[in-house]
Amino acid sequence: MTSAGVSCPKTHTVAIELDAQTSSRLIERAGRTHAPLTLTFSQCGADRVADLRIQSTDAQALCLEADKGAVDDVLPSTCLEVQFALDGQEYFFSSSTLEYTESRIAIGRPERLYVWQRRRFLRASVAESAVVVLADAKGRVKGEGAMLNVSQDGLACRISRDTADRIEIDEIIGVKFELGQQRTYVECYGKLKSKIAAGSANAIIAGIHFEDCADSQDAKAQLNRLLNA
Numbered sequence: 191m192t193s194a195g196v197s198c199p200k201t202h203t204v205a206i207e208l209d210a211q212t213s214s215r216l217i218e219r220a221g222r223t224h225a226p227l228t229l230t231f232s233q234c235g236a237d238r239v240a241d242l243r244i245q246s247t248d249a250q251a252l253c254l255e256a257d258k259g260a261v262d263d264v265l266p267s268t269c270l271e272v273q274f275a276l277d278g279q280e281y282f283f284s285s286s287t288l289e290y291t292e293s294r295i296a297i298g299r300p301e302r303l304y305v306w307q308r309r310r311f312l313r314a315s316v317a318e319s320a321v322v323v324l325a326d327a328k329g330r331v332k333g334e335g336a337m338l339n340v341s342q343d344g345l346a347c348r349i350s351r352d353t354a355d356r357i358e359i360d361e362i363i364g365v366k367f368e369l370g371q372q373r374t375y376v377e378c379y380g381k382l383k384s385k386i387a388a389g390s391a392n393a394i395i396a397g398i399h400f401e402d403c404a405d406s407q408d409a410k411a412q413l414n415r416l417l418n419a
Contacts, residue, residue: 206305207339207346213303216281220274221247227254227274229297232392242295244274251288251296269387270297281305284395286387304338322347324357324396325364332356335396337367342414344380344399354394357382365398369413378409 208216220227221244229240242254273282283300290296322335322345333353338346345365357363365380384397400410 208303208305210301213301216276216303217247217252217299220244220276220281221252223276225274225276227272229254230271230273231269245294247299250299252285252299254295254297256294269393272297272300279305284387321367323364323366324349324353325366327362327364329364332363338395340367340369340413342400342410344383344397346395346397349394349396351392351394354385354396357396359383359385362401363398365400374412376409376413378413 224243224245226241226243229242231238231240240256242256244252245255246253270285270287271282272285273280275281281303282305283303285297285300288296288298320337322337323331324333324335325331333349333356335347335349335353338348340346345367359382361382362379363382364377366375366377368375379401380398381401382396383399384395386395386397387393400413402410
């Protein structure tokens with residue numbers, strides 16, 4: 191579990207990435223209780239919302255059913271932002287449609303869930319802007335993203351598809367962001383390790399692993415102090 195995430199302005203609410211085992215257990219429980227959930231997706235440039243209920247789960251998919259009406263607004267391979275609640279906790283993840291009928295839909299089962307949590311004290315809060323600036327090896331800015339979580343090893347951020355298309359997997363990039371209540375500036379190098387659909391046609395979640403290079407040593411030491419303060 192990472193210790194920092196998106197900080198909602200003027201609150202202590204953060205998005206926490208859960209480990210795979212915890213995520214799997216929660217998904218199974220949501221399936222047993224037929225938990226209601228909300229799908230948000232983009233269609234023809236407009237955001238759409240569908241309310242459904244989990245009917246069953248398996249290793250690859252979640253099978254959903256509409257409480258009322260049809261779900262034919264959700265097209266095959268549509269990127270989805272999914273949210274559901276258990277015991278008052280809000281969980282969310284990104285997925286895509288696998289197959290559907292008029293009243294049922296199957297979506298990809300996520301490996302990990304995120305959860306909104308309120309905390310009295312934060313170990314390390316993302317600065318209110320929560321902006322990550324990505325640059326090439328020569329310092330030329332390739333784009334910006336919204337930070338989702340950060341650890342000593344790397345971070346995940348939401349970027350536009352255009353920005354994602356300008357960065358190759360395993361490309362070394364410059365990473366700049368602010369962290370903590372004092373808005374401490376961190377600048378280091380990382381390697382893009384993953385691009386995952388983020389729930390809308392123009393959004394990608396990028397996974398970046400910090401590099402163990404001489405230029406990043408001071409920044410990584412500073413980041414370690416902030417996360418363990």
